[in-house]
Amino acid sequence: MSSTSHDFKELCFWCRLGDLENVDRLISKGVNVNSIDEFNNSPLFLASLCGHEELVKLLLQRGAVCDRDRHEGARCIYGALNDSIRNILLKYDISKAVDLKQPFASHLSSQLSDTSLKSHDIILRFANKKEIRLHRFLLATRSNYFAQQLHGPWSGYTVAEMPQDAPPVAIDIISGYVYLVPLLHNLNKQESDWLLQFCEELGFSSLADFVKRSRLLADQAQITKLMTEYQHTFTEEARGQMGALVEDIFKQRLKVKLIDEFPTSRVDIPREGSVIPDVYVLVKNSDEAKSGLLYPCHRSILARSDYFHVMFSSSFGEASSYQLTTEGVVDRTSPFPVVSFPNCEPSVAELILCYLYFDKTDVPWELAIAVLKAADSLMIDRLKTMAAVSITQSSEFLSVYSVFDILHTAWEFRLERLEHHAAKIIADQIGYYTSQPQLKEVILESCDRLQAREETDTIELVDDIRYYLMKKYNVDADDLDDLKWSENLKGGFEESEELRLYQHDYIMLDDILQELGLEA
Structure with missing residues (x-):
C-alpha cells in the first residue's frame, strides 16, 4: 500500500542517505517499513539502491520483507548497488522478518520465557496440569476481559484455572499474541474454532482476523507472509495499549x-x-x-x-x-x-x-542533554543515540548551547555522531570559530585524549574538521593528490574556485595547529 504520510516520506529520505539512527527513530514511531511511496519504492529498495549495507540489515531486522517471489523483493535484489547487499538480501529468509521486531517488541517477547527476573505473577493452569506463567499487568493492559478478571475474581491470586476444553496450543497463541511473539502455529479446525471464540471474548479482533484468513491458506509460505503483514498491526496495537498504561502510571x-x-x-x-x-x-x-x-x-x-x-x-x-x-x-x-x-x-x-x-x-531538544545523562546512568545506549539525533536535528539547540558544549557532551557520553556534528558545524563556519579561543582548547583536549601520542598520530577532531571542509567544497582525495602544494601549503591553486576556498579554510585551521606547536 502506498504511503504519503509525512513520517513515511521522512523515512524514505533517510533511507536514501543511509542514516541508521533516524530510520530507527521513525520505525520506533510506528512507521510501516513495508509501505511504498508514490513511485512504488519501499524503504528497503531505496537503501539497497543507494548502497547502505548496514541500513539494509537494520531494515530487515525491523521487519522489512524481501521476498524474491514478489515484485518489491525482486526490485530490491536486482536494484542493489553492489553484490554484498545483494547477497544479504538473497540469504535473508522471509520467516526472519517476524522474528526480529522493534526493540520494545523484542523485549516484550523475551519476557514470556525469561525467568531470571522472577517477575511472573499469574499462572494459567490447564486440566492436563500444564501451566503458563504470565504478567498480570500485561494481561490487563492488552485485554479488557483479563483486566476485569484480575480486578475481580482473580484479584490477589496467582493461579487461574482455565476452561476444561481449552486447547493448550490455542492458549500458547493467546500468550504469544499478548507478548508479541510471532504466531506460526498449525491449528486443526477444532483448535482454531476455540481460538476464534476466545478471541471474541478477549477482544482480540485483529488476531481473530488473522486466524480466519490463515486457515483459508494451505501453503506455509503464504501463512508466513500473512503473519508478516499482521505483525505490524499487532505491534502497533500493543504500543497504543502500553502508551495508555503509562498515562495511568503518571x-x-x-x-x-x-x-x-x-x-x-x-x-x-x-x-x-x-x-x-x-x-x-x-x-x-x-x-x-x-x-x-x-x-x-x-x-x-x-x-x-x-x-x-x-x-x-x-x-x-x-x-x-x-x-x-x-x-x-x-x-x-x-x-x-x-x-x-x-x-x-x-x-x-x-x-x-x-x-x-x-x-x-x-526527545525534545530542550531535554536532550538531561536525557543523555540519565540514559547513560541507566545504561540505555539506544536512547542516548536518539537524544543525540535530537541535538543534531535541532536548529534551536545552538541558540542555548555552543558547539563546544556539543563536543564535550559527545566526549563525556561517547557519542561519535555528536563529535562529527560538532566538527561539521566548525567546518561550515571555520572563519568564525578559528577566532574563538575555545577552539584551541578543544583541539588540545582532543590531542590529550590520545592514550600515547607520537609525532605520526593524528588529532581526531582536526581530522573530522578537515573531512567536513572537503565535503563543504565538494573536494575529494583525488583532487588533492593532483595538486602541487608548496611546503607550507600556502601555494596558490589555479584548478577551481572550490579548491581555492578549500585551501583558504584549510590554512586557517593549519595556522592554529602551528600556533599550538602541533603537527597533525
Missing part, C-alpha cells in the same frame, strides 16, 4: 517526603488502580532531595535498562516484589520495593519511562 504517581533520599514512611503495595505494579520508581525533586515522586512500575519493563536488569536478576532486595503465601495469595504485609532513577526532572524521568514501555524515541 496519574497514579505519589508525592512523598524524603529523609536521606529515602521515603519517610513505609511504602505498601497499591491495593487499587489499573496499573498492577510490582515496583516503585523514585524520582527525587531538585529541592535538595527533600521530596520526590513515586511511579508504580513493572520490573519486567524496567529491565530494558541494563542497569535495572542486573539489579533485578541479582540477590538484591529489589529483585523480589511482594511475597506469596502457600495458597497463592498476595501477602500484603510485605514492604513494596523502591528503586531510584538518577537525579533528573520528572519530565526527563517520564520520557525515559515512555521509551521503556512503548519505545517513544522523540
Whole structure:
C-alpha cells in the first residue's frame, strides 16, 4: 500500500542517505517499513539502491520483507548497488522478518520465557496440569476481559484455572499474541474454532482476523507472509495499549517526603488502580532531595535498562516484589520495593519511562542533554543515540548551547555522531570559530585524549574538521593528490574556485595547529 504520510516520506529520505539512527527513530514511531511511496519504492529498495549495507540489515531486522517471489523483493535484489547487499538480501529468509521486531517488541517477547527476573505473577493452569506463567499487568493492559478478571475474581491470586476444553496450543497463541511473539502455529479446525471464540471474548479482533484468513491458506509460505503483514498491526496495537498504561502510571504517581533520599514512611503495595505494579520508581525533586515522586512500575519493563536488569536478576532486595503465601495469595504485609532513577526532572524521568514501555524515541531538544545523562546512568545506549539525533536535528539547540558544549557532551557520553556534528558545524563556519579561543582548547583536549601520542598520530577532531571542509567544497582525495602544494601549503591553486576556498579554510585551521606547536 502506498504511503504519503509525512513520517513515511521522512523515512524514505533517510533511507536514501543511509542514516541508521533516524530510520530507527521513525520505525520506533510506528512507521510501516513495508509501505511504498508514490513511485512504488519501499524503504528497503531505496537503501539497497543507494548502497547502505548496514541500513539494509537494520531494515530487515525491523521487519522489512524481501521476498524474491514478489515484485518489491525482486526490485530490491536486482536494484542493489553492489553484490554484498545483494547477497544479504538473497540469504535473508522471509520467516526472519517476524522474528526480529522493534526493540520494545523484542523485549516484550523475551519476557514470556525469561525467568531470571522472577517477575511472573499469574499462572494459567490447564486440566492436563500444564501451566503458563504470565504478567498480570500485561494481561490487563492488552485485554479488557483479563483486566476485569484480575480486578475481580482473580484479584490477589496467582493461579487461574482455565476452561476444561481449552486447547493448550490455542492458549500458547493467546500468550504469544499478548507478548508479541510471532504466531506460526498449525491449528486443526477444532483448535482454531476455540481460538476464534476466545478471541471474541478477549477482544482480540485483529488476531481473530488473522486466524480466519490463515486457515483459508494451505501453503506455509503464504501463512508466513500473512503473519508478516499482521505483525505490524499487532505491534502497533500493543504500543497504543502500553502508551495508555503509562498515562495511568503518571496519574497514579505519589508525592512523598524524603529523609536521606529515602521515603519517610513505609511504602505498601497499591491495593487499587489499573496499573498492577510490582515496583516503585523514585524520582527525587531538585529541592535538595527533600521530596520526590513515586511511579508504580513493572520490573519486567524496567529491565530494558541494563542497569535495572542486573539489579533485578541479582540477590538484591529489589529483585523480589511482594511475597506469596502457600495458597497463592498476595501477602500484603510485605514492604513494596523502591528503586531510584538518577537525579533528573520528572519530565526527563517520564520520557525515559515512555521509551521503556512503548519505545517513544522523540526527545525534545530542550531535554536532550538531561536525557543523555540519565540514559547513560541507566545504561540505555539506544536512547542516548536518539537524544543525540535530537541535538543534531535541532536548529534551536545552538541558540542555548555552543558547539563546544556539543563536543564535550559527545566526549563525556561517547557519542561519535555528536563529535562529527560538532566538527561539521566548525567546518561550515571555520572563519568564525578559528577566532574563538575555545577552539584551541578543544583541539588540545582532543590531542590529550590520545592514550600515547607520537609525532605520526593524528588529532581526531582536526581530522573530522578537515573531512567536513572537503565535503563543504565538494573536494575529494583525488583532487588533492593532483595538486602541487608548496611546503607550507600556502601555494596558490589555479584548478577551481572550490579548491581555492578549500585551501583558504584549510590554512586557517593549519595556522592554529602551528600556533599550538602541533603537527597533525
